[in-house]
Every structure is written in structure tokens, then in C-alpha cells.
Amino acid sequence: MFRPVVRLSTSGVRSLTRTRQCYSAPLASRCYSHAKVETDEEFDARWVTYFSKPDIDAWELKKGMNTLIGYDLVPEPKILDSALRACRRLNDLASAIRILEAVKDKSGPHKDIYPYLIQELQPTLIELGISTPEDLGMDIL
């Protein structure tokens, strides 16, 4: 997960987990929630499974993508791969291109994330015949 490195915000649940694992004897009791914290791998697996549903419908794709983009992170290539294949099953090329645009936008100032994602997704893009926004000249006005 490409988490913002410097953030210790409440949305960064995983960073909270990491500090908790280093925590030895509790001197004072803290009011941490007792809910089970999801690891990065579990998060990724959950989303890959979500998009891998063979009979996923258009609404579920949209809902999934909008929710995923709403999170404070850039999705892993494997999640995007799963989402792009879902687009293929739904015969929706426009959404596939849109997903690529969205993750580029999501990376914000970290310009090295998007090229890495494209590099990782290259086999899938070639296999499914998806052009990147750059190929289509849509990244410029």
C-alpha cells in the first residue's frame, strides 16, 4: 500500500498497529479500540476478491472503485489488475481508462507511483488491450 509516509493520522490504522506491536509493558491503560485491525495483505486480498467476482455487476464495480479511491492510499497493482479484469468482464473500456486516471490523480505529488503501477500492470494492459490515458493523449488538455 502506498501510504503517505509521514502520516500518523487516525485514518492510518496500520501505523497505529505498528506502534502497538512495539509496545511492551503497559504502564497506563490506553483507550484503544479492541477491534481487530486489518493488515495490508488482508486489505489487498479483500479488494482483489471483491473485484474478482465472476458475475460482478456495473454498480458493484463503480461502488468498489469509488470507495477504494475514497481511501487515503493508492491501491496495489494487484487490486487494480483485478478491477481492470472486472471492467473487461463488463465490456467497459471507459471505466478501465478512468481507473488509471484516478490512481494517477490519487498519487498526488508522488510522481513515481503511477509509472510503477503502469509498469506492473503492463502485461495486463497488453493482454486486455487497454490503452493508458497517456497513449490516448488524454492526460494533457
Added chain:
Amino acid sequence: MLATRALSLVGKRAISTSICVRGGHGVAKVDDYNPLPDVQFVTELSAVQKSLKEKEKGSWATLSNEEKIALYRISFKQSFAEMNEGTKEWKSVIAGMFFFIGMTGLVVLWQRKFVYGPVPPTFESEWKEKEVQRMLDMRINPVEGFSAKWDYENKEWKK
């Protein structure tokens, strides 16, 4: 946090489903940051667009770039680049700022000429010279302040 997001999503869906969609371009409100909106941009497809949609069901590698762009434009009104494009509003803002500062300057000048009376005589050079001399004679702040900077031997300011 999740609850508020769920609520806001419910609220947004309620808005978008209640909006009536006119042919061609829906009136669907663009949600704050949903990359895949509920309603596609072009709702009534022309014959060309319909055939393109049929071709989309086959291999995407056979589609030309123009066809891919056309498919994108059917679903989405603006690309991310177009959506995120800044306006030129800032130029108007700066221009307005300068204009009003200028207007204020004119008002201030007019005030000085027509509103304010003459400055008191105590500001005249001759008066000021006599005032400084009087202060030095009185030895105002002779240790570290005013008179301390005056060289009484040579009758000049200390270098």
C-alpha cells in the same frame, strides 16, 4: 468515520437518483470525488455509438485510439485533466485587488487635500531645530539615549 462516509454516500446517491436525466447530457450532479459516476454522460446513444458499444464487447486491442476516446467520452463528460484544470479566475482576483488598492489611494490623496487641515507648526524645520537644541540643553537621556549621542565638545552628533 466509516459511518459518516456511508451516510454521505447514501446522501449523494439519493441526490443523483432523484435527478431527471435529459437526453444526451444528464443533469447528474458530479459527486465530490467519485471517479466512476452513477450515470454515464451520454444516455441516448447515436447509431455510431451503439455500434461502437457492440464492438467494445470484443477484443479491445482491435479498437483504434479514436474509438477508445469515443467510448470514454460516452461515459464521462470530462477527463481528469479537464476536470482538474484551473480557471483563470486568479487573474481577475489580482486585477480586482490592484483596482481597489488604487481606488483607496485616490481616496487617501483626496482626503489629504480636501479634508485634513494644515499640519501643526511644531513640524516645521525651524521649530524642530529649536526643539532639538532645547532637548540637548536639558540633557534629555544623557546616559544612553538622546543627549548621549551628542558630542557637546565639538557641537556635533557623535560618529
